[in-house]
Amino acid sequence: MSAPRPASLRGRPVVALCGGVGGAKLALGLDRLIGEDLTVIVNTGDDFEHLGLHVSPDIDTVLYTLAGLSDPERGWGRAGESWNFMDALAALGGETWFRLGDRDLAMHAERTRALHGGTSLTDFTTAMARRLGIAARIVPMSDDRVETMVVTEAETLPFQRYFVGLQCEPVLKRLEFRNAERAAASHQALAALRHPDLAAVIICPSNPYLSVDPILAVSDLRHALDDVTAPIIAVSPLIGGQAVKGPTAKIMAELGVPADSVSIARHYRFLNGLIIDETDRAEVDRIDLPVQTASIWMRSLEDRDRLAADCLDFAARLVPGAETGMGR
Amino acid sequence: MSAPRPASLRGRPVVALCGGVGGAKLALGLDRLIGEDLTVIVNTGDDFEHLGLHVSPDIDTVLYTLAGLSDPERGWGRAGESWNFMDALAALGGETWFRLGDRDLAMHAERTRALHGGTSLTDFTTAMARRLGIAARIVPMSDDRVETMVVTEAETLPFQRYFVGLQCEPVLKRLEFRNAERAAASHQALAALRHPDLAAVIICPSNPYLSVDPILAVSDLRHALDDVTAPIIAVSPLIGGQAVKGPTAKIMAELGVPADSVSIARHYRFLNGLIIDETDRAEVDRIDLPVQTASIWMRSLEDRDRLAADCLDFAARLVPGAETGMGR
Numbered sequence: 212m213s214a215p216r217p218a219s220l221r222g223r224p225v226v227a228l229c230g231g232v233g234g235a236k237l238a239l240g241l242d243r244l245i246g247e248d249l250t251v252i253v254n255t256g257d258d259f260e261h262l263g264l265h266v267s268p269d270i271d272t273v274l275y276t277l278a279g280l281s282d283p284e285r286g287w288g289r290a291g292e293s294w295n296f297m298d299a300l301a302a303l304g305g306e307t308w309f310r311l312g313d314r315d316l317a318m319h320a321e322r323t324r325a326l327h328g329g330t331s332l333t334d335f336t337t338a339m340a341r342r343l344g345i346a347a348r349i350v351p352m353s354d355d356r357v358e359t360m361v362v363t364e365a366e367t368l369p370f371q372r373y374f375v376g377l378q379c380e381p382v383l384k385r386l387e388f389r390n391a392e393r394a395a396a397s398h399q400a401l402a403a404l405r406h407p408d409l410a411a412v413i414i415c416p417s418n419p420y421l422s423v424d425p426i427l428a429v430s431d432l433r434h435a436l437d438d439v440t441a442p443i444i445a446v447s448p449l450i451g452g453q454a455v456k457g458p459t460a461k462i463m464a465e466l467g468v469p470a471d472s473v474s475i476a477r478h479y480r481f482l483n484g485l486i487i488d489e490t491d492r493a494e495v496d497r498i499d500l501p502v503q504t505a506s507i508w509m510r511s512l513e514d515r516d517r518l519a520a521d522c523l524d525f526a527a528r529l530v531p532g533a534e535t536g537m538g539r
Numbered sequence: 540m541s542a543p544r545p546a547s548l549r550g551r552p553v554v555a556l557c558g559g560v561g562g563a564k565l566a567l568g569l570d571r572l573i574g575e576d577l578t579v580i581v582n583t584g585d586d587f588e589h590l591g592l593h594v595s596p597d598i599d600t601v602l603y604t605l606a607g608l609s610d611p612e613r614g615w616g617r618a619g620e621s622w623n624f625m626d627a628l629a630a631l632g633g634e635t636w637f638r639l640g641d642r643d644l645a646m647h648a649e650r651t652r653a654l655h656g657g658t659s660l661t662d663f664t665t666a667m668a669r670r671l672g673i674a675a676r677i678v679p680m681s682d683d684r685v686e687t688m689v690v691t692e693a694e695t696l697p698f699q700r701y702f703v704g705l706q707c708e709p710v711l712k713r714l715e716f717r718n719a720e721r722a723a724a725s726h727q728a729l730a731a732l733r734h735p736d737l738a739a740v741i742i743c744p745s746n747p748y749l750s751v752d753p754i755l756a757v758s759d760l761r762h763a764l765d766d767v768t769a770p771i772i773a774v775s776p777l778i779g780g781q782a783v784k785g786p787t788a789k790i791m792a793e794l795g796v797p798a799d800s801v802s803i804a805r806h807y808r809f810l811n812g813l814i815i816d817e818t819d820r821a822e823v824d825r826i827d828l829p830v831q832t833a834s835i836w837m838r839s840l841e842d843r844d845r846l847a848a849d850c851l852d853f854a855a856r857l858v859p860g861a862e863t864g865m866g867r
Contacts (some may be wrong), residue, residue, distance in 0.1 A: 368806035
C-alpha cells in the first residue's frame with residue numbers, strides 16, 4: 212500500500228465509475244488503497260452474446276486487472292493466455308473477429324451458465340470478485356441488457372462490431388444506449404451511490420462517450436448521482452489532447468468537440484472537480500471547476516497507487532469546510 | 540486404401556449406425572474404403588447442454604476420428620489438446636466434471652452458434668464433415684432432442700452424469716430414451732436408409748444399450764430399418780465376454796444378460812448376420828444367424844481397414860443369390 216488515505220475519508224465508502232482498460236488501472240490503484248470500501252460500477256453497454264456466450268468485456272477487464280490476472284502488454288484479456296480455441300475455431304470456419312483466449316473463455320462460460328440459471332449479473336460479478344480475492348465490490352451498472360450502438364454515416368453498428376470488428380474506423384455520428392432508460396440499475400450500484408456516508412464518486416479515465424455515458428444513461432443511476440452530496444470528481448482521459456489508449460480523441464474530433472480537458476469538464480455536467488495531467492496545466496484557467504493537476508499516465512503500479520491517492524486527497528479537499536486552495 | 544470392395548457393392552450406398560469410440564474406429568475403416576458412399580448415422584442420446592454449449596460427444600468422436608484429429612490414446616477428444624480453459628474454469632469454481640479441451644471447445648461453440656441461428660444439427664454436422672475433409676456423410680440420428688437416461692437403483696441419471704460423472708459405477712436397471720418416440724429422424728439418415736440401391740447396413744461395435752439402442756428408439760429409423768431389404772449386419776462389441784473399452788459387459792451383467800455374442804445377436808432382432816471375434820468361434824453354433832468370424836480388435840489403422848472390408852464382404856455374401864457358405 213502506498214500513500215495513506217485522507218483522514219476525512221477513512222472507513223467511508225467510495226464509488227468509482229469505470230469502463231475498460233484505462234479506467235481499470237485507476238480502479239486497481241483505488242482497490243489497493245481502500246479495498247473493501249470501494250465499489251466499482253462498471254459499464255455493460257459493450258456486453259454481447261458471442262458464440263452463445265455472454266461476454267462482458269469491461270467487467271472482465273476490471274476483474275482481471277484487480278485480481279492481477281490481466282495482460283499488461285495487450286491491455287485486455289489474461290496474462291499468459293493461449294489461443295488454441297481460437298485457432299481451432301478458425302479451422303472450422305467459425306467467427307474469429309472477436310478473439311477469446313482459452314483461459315478467458317472460462318469466465319464467459321461460467322457467466323453464461325450462471326445467468327441461464329437465474330443468477331443476476333450483479334451476483335455473479337460480486338461472487339467472481341470474491342473468488343479472485345478482490346477486496347473491492349465490482350458491480351455492473353445494470354442486470355438488464357443495455358446495448359451501446361454506434362451510429363455512423365453508413366449504418367448503425369453494435370458496439371463490438373465498431374470497436375473490435377472495424378477497429379473504430381468509421382466516423383461516429385452519435386451513440387445510442389438501447390434500453391438504458393428502461394433498464395433498472397444494479398441494486399448494489401444504487402445502494403453504493405445512496406450510501407449515507409459516501410465519501411466520493413470518482414469517474415475513472417475511461418472513454419467518456421463509449422464507456423462512462425452508458426452508465427450515466429441508466430436513469431436510476433443518473434438520478435442517484437444527482438442526489439449525491441459527496442464530491443464527484445473525474446480523471447481526464449486525455450493527455451495533451453490524446454488518449455493514452457483508445458479512440459477518445461478521434462471520437463471527440465468526429466463529434467466536433469475539442470479534445471481537451473475543458474471539453475471533459477463540460478461533458479460531465481455534475482462534476483465537483485476534475486483531475487488533469489500536469490502537462491495540461493495551461494488548460495486549468497479555462498475550466499469552470501476546481502481542478503487538480505497530477506500525473507495521470509499510469510505506467511507503473513506506483514503510478515496507479517499515486518493517482519488513486521491523488522483522487523482521494525482531491526475529493527477530501529472538495530468537501531465543504533475542508534481546505535481547498537488548489538485549481539481555480 | 541486396403542482391400543478392394545466387393546464388386547456387388549461397388550458404387551452403392553452403405554449405412555453405418557454408430558456410437559462413440561469403438562464404433563468410430565470401424566466407421567473410419569469404412570470411410571477409407573468406400574468414402575462418399577458411406578452414411579454414418581450417429582447416436583445423439585448422449586448430447587447435452589453443458590456450460591451453455593451444445594455438446595454432441597458421439598458426433599464429435601466420429602468427426603474427429605474420420606478427420607484424423609482424434610486422440611488415439613485417450614479415446615475421446617482431440618490429439619495434442621490443451622486444457623487451459625478447464626484449468627481456468629476450476630480456478631473460478633466452475634463445473635469441471637466434464638472435461639472440454641481448448642480445441643474441442645471450438646466445435647461446441649460453433650455448433651451452439653449454428654443451432655441458435657436455426658441451422659439443423661444434420662446440416663451443421665454434414666457441413667463440419669465437409670470442412671474437415673471427410674468423404675463420408677456423418678448425420679445425427681435426429682435433429683430433435685433425445686435424452687438417454689440411466690435408471691439406477693437410487694435415481695434416474697442423465698447419461699453424462701452416469702457415464703462421465705459417476706464413471707458408470709451405479710448398477711444400471713434400465714435405460715430410457717426420452718422423446719425418442721416423438722423425435723423425427725434426421726431427413727438425411729432416413730433418406731440413406733431408404734435409398735433404393737442401399738447395399739448394406741452395418742451396426743458398428745458400439746455399446747448396444749447406450750449407443751445403438753437410442754438410434755433404434757427413434758421410431759422413424761426403426762421403421763425404416765424394418766423396410767430395408769439390404770443385409771443388416773452387426774459387429775459384436777465383445778471379445779471373450781469383455782468389451783475392448785467401456786462398460787458393455789458390466790451393463791449386460793447388470794441387466795441379467797450373458798456377456799457373449801449370442802446375447803448380441805438376440806439383442807438386434809432384425810439382423811441378417813453378425814461378425815464376432817475369431818477367438819469366440821465356439822459361440823458360432825449357438826447363434827441363430829449367419830456368423831462371420833474376424834479379428835474385431837482394432838488396434839492399428841490396418842485393423843480398421845481389414846474389418847471394414849470384412850463387413851462389406853460379409854454383407855455382399857448375405858445378398859440372396861450370392862454364395863454364402865460361412866457361419867451356420
